[in-house]
Amino acid sequence: xxxxxxxxxxxxxxxxxxxxxxxxxxxxxxxxxxxxxxxxxxxxxxxxxxxxxxxxxxxxxxxxxxxxxxxxxxxxxxxxxxxxxxxxxxxxxxxxxxxxxxxxxxxxxxxxxxxxxxxxxxxxxxxxxxxxxxxxxxxxxxxxxxxxxxxxxxxxxxxxxxxxxxxxxxxxxxxxxxxxxxxxxxxxxxxxxxxxxxxxxxxxxxxxxxxxxxxxxxxxxxxxxxxxxxxxxxxxxxxxxxxxxxxxxxxxxxxxxxxxxxxxxxxxxxxxxxxxxxxxxxxxxxxxxxxxxxxxxxxxxxxxxxxxxxxxxxxxxxxxxxxxxxxxxxxxxxxxxxxxxxxxxxxxxxxxxxxxxxxxxxxxxxxxxxxxxxxxxxxxxxxxxxxxxxxxxxxx
Ligand code: NI
Numbered sequence: 259x260x261x262x263x264x265x266x267x268x269x270x271x272x273x274x275x276x277x278x279x280x281x282x283x284x285x286x287x288x289x290x291x292x293x294x295x296x297x298x299x300x301x302x303x304x305x306x307x308x309x310x311x312x313x314x315x316x317x318x319x320x321x322x323x324x325x326x327x328x329x330x331x332x333x334x335x336x337x338x339x340x341x342x343x344x345x346x347x348x349x350x351x352x353x354x355x356x357x358x359x360x361x362x363x364x365x366x367x368x369x370x371x372x373x374x375x376x377x378x379x380x381x382x383x384x385x386x387x388x389x390x391x392x393x394x395x396x397x398x399x400x401x402x403x404x405x406x407x408x409x410x411x412x413x414x415x416x417x418x419x420x421x422x423x424x425x426x427x428x429x430x431x432x433x434x435x436x437x438x439x440x441x442x443x444x445x446x447x448x449x450x451x452x453x454x455x456x457x458x459x460x461x462x463x464x465x466x467x468x469x470x471x472x473x474x475x476x477x478x479x480x481x482x483x484x485x486x487x488x489x490x491x492x493x494x495x496x497x498x499x500x501x502x503x504x505x506x507x508x509x510x511x512x513x514x515x516x517x518x519x520x521x522x523x524x525x526x527x528x529x530x531x532x533x534x535x536x537x538x539x540x541x542x543x544x545x546x547x548x549x550x551x552x553x554x555x556x557x558x559x560x561x562x563x564x565x566x567x568x569x570x571x572x573x574x575x576x577x578x579x580x581x582x583x584x585x586x587x588x589x590x591x592x593x594x595x596x597x598x599x600x601x602x603x604x605x606x607x608x609x610x611x612x613x614x615x616x617x618x619x620x621x622x623x624x625x626x627x628x629x630x631x632x633x634x635x636x637x638x639x640x641x642x643x644x645x646x647x648x649x650x651x652x653x654x
Contacts, residue, residue, distance in 0.1 A: 262388075262652060263581055269381040270645040276380065277640040280304070281373035282355035288342030288362040288369070291403035294318040297340050297372070301397050304376050308383045310395070315416035319399035319407055323420075324382055326389025334651045335394040335417065335425040335608070337601065338375035339368045339401035339408075349632040351623035365633035367430035367617060370640060372397060374428075374615075377644035385652060393651050394420060406562055406600030412607050424571055425610040426650055427601040428643060432625050434616030436638040439579045439646065440589035441613035443572040445497075445527040447565035450598040451536070451558060454521045455480070455543065458553040461516035471552045473518035474507050481505070481520070483542045491538050492531055499525040499596065500535060525596050527564040563602040564594075571611035578649045579613075583642065589616075597628070615643045 289297050298318045305312050310322040319340060326332075347356060347363035357363045379395055394417070400407035411417065417425075434440055457480065459473035484500055492498045500522065507518035526532045536558045547554040579588045604610045618625045622636035 263649065265385070266381060266645050266648050266652065267582070269384060270377065270641050270648070273377045273380045273644065274641055277373045277377040277644060278637050280376055281369050281637060281640065284369035284372055285352070285364045286355045286358050288357050288359055288364045290344045290362050291341040291400035291407070292318060294340050294399045298397070298399070301340070301372065301376065305379060305395070308379055310379060310383065313416070315414045316399060316407065316410055319411070320397050321416065322379060322395035322397075324379070324386065324389065324393040324395065326391050326393065327387035328390040330391035331421070332391030333394065333420050333422050334391070335396055335422045336375060336378065336647050336651065337396040337398055337425060337427040337604065338371040339398050340372045341368055341400050341402055341407070343402055343629060345629070345631065347631045347633070349623060349634060351634055363631070365631060366402065366628050367633065367635050368401065370430055370617065370635045370637070371428065374640045374643040375647065377640055378647040381644060381648040382651070385648070388652055392420065394422060401600050404561065406603060408600035408603040412603045417604075417608065422608045425604045425608050426571065426575070426647065427604070427610070427612045428615045428647070429599065429612070430617035430635045430639060431614035432618035432627060432633070434589060434614065435619060436616050436636045437583060437642055438587045438589055438616035439575070439583065439613050439642070440591050440616065441567065441572055441575055441611070442591040442594070443567050443569040445564055445594040446567050446591070446612055447594060447599045447602070448525040448527060448596040449529070449532055449564040449602070450561040451524045451526075451532055452521070452561065453524065453539065453559070454557040455519065456555040457518045457543070457547050458555070459514070459516055459518070460552070462514050464512040464514055467514060470514045471550055472514050473516065473552060474514070476546050476550055476552055477505065477507055477518040477520065479546045480542060483546065484539065487535055487538045491534060496531055497527060497594070498531055498535065499523070527566065527594065529563065532560070562598045562600045563606060565599050565602045565612050566605060567611045568605070568609040571609055574650065575611055575613050575646075578653055579646060582645055582649060615639050
């Protein structure tokens with residue numbers, strides 16, 4: 259094991275410049291979700307140089323297949339997302355490779371995820387004889403936009419055809435230093451759903467409320483009753499959030515409006531709780547609005563499922579990371595975070611585990627949060643990330 263680790267680490271160091279150059283090239287030439295055509299061509303070109311078989315199950319993104327030297331029916335997938343955000347970026351630290359494309363920027367680190375997995379591809383092809391079975395390198399498009407490239411790919415049947423037995427993914431994380439990883443078994447990232455509600459009343463003169471159905475009064479009751487969903491309906495040991503982000507009703511002092519609107523988000527860690535909350539919301543709306551002679555429209559838009567880590571695979575990540583980074587390099591998270599990730603879709607079909615790759619440092623100006631215009635990664639994180647990805651599939 260120690261020899262294997264040393265070999266992998268040396269290879270990661272050897273390919274570090276390649277990863278940095280690749281990451282900077284991608285950073286300079288970002289493409290937004292579902293439009294990653296040049297990025298895909300670039301990745302395919304890089305994989306072909308290594309003699310890796312490539313497939314294109316979706317319009318953008320691609321999957322490389324490495325055939326191991328040891329015959330086995332083992333199939334493990336490693337996933338990177340490749341899309342940029344629709345935004346402008348800033349930052350002195352990125353001046354040499356800042357986006358040359360207006361309205362597109364790699365401010366979520368997917369450039370580093372891609373370069374990191376290409377680095378792992380180099381390590382793995384050089385150690386092909388040691389690999390048991392097949393390794394799928396997934397370069398997934400459109401993590402940032404619904405319905406999510408992860409959903410399309412995991413429902414395309416392509417991965418099922420290969421009989422994927424395990425899938426690993428990572429995300430750079432500015433709150434931790436390079437040379438560290440963080441994860442936990444079970445719920446890791448939340449399921450973010452959104453809702454839109456219109457409460458319909460009957461408008462009229464403010465001085466004659468008895469001739470109207472006042473949607474503002476109904477709105478007040480709905481808001482108050484929604485607060486009882488988490489406190490009275492959801493299991494108190496399950497984290498869940500109902501937040502109303504905007505309310506709109508009325509126009510002036512002396513008019514009772516005809517309708518009131520509210521929008522917001524629901525965060526949970528299971529479909530069961532998301533549907534429970536959705537159904538309670540609807541029951542409240544029905545009772546309040548219809549009980550007073552009004553009506554309602556209710557739209558509940560499902561986002562990504564929650565990222566829930568397979569315990570055995572998470573254990574493998576933690577053990578492998580300890581071997582490479584020591585105990586101090588492994589942060590075992592106590593709580594999940596409420597952001598979402600479309601890696602969750604793979605986990606609906608295959609055992610999967612996800613971890614955060616520490617990428618924040620002041621010297622690299624990479625302490626800024628995800629989606630901040632100055633978001634950056636300390637490129638040293640790719641030394642850790644590529645070695646770990648290779649180590650996860652090469653260790654026994
Ligand atoms: Ni991201």
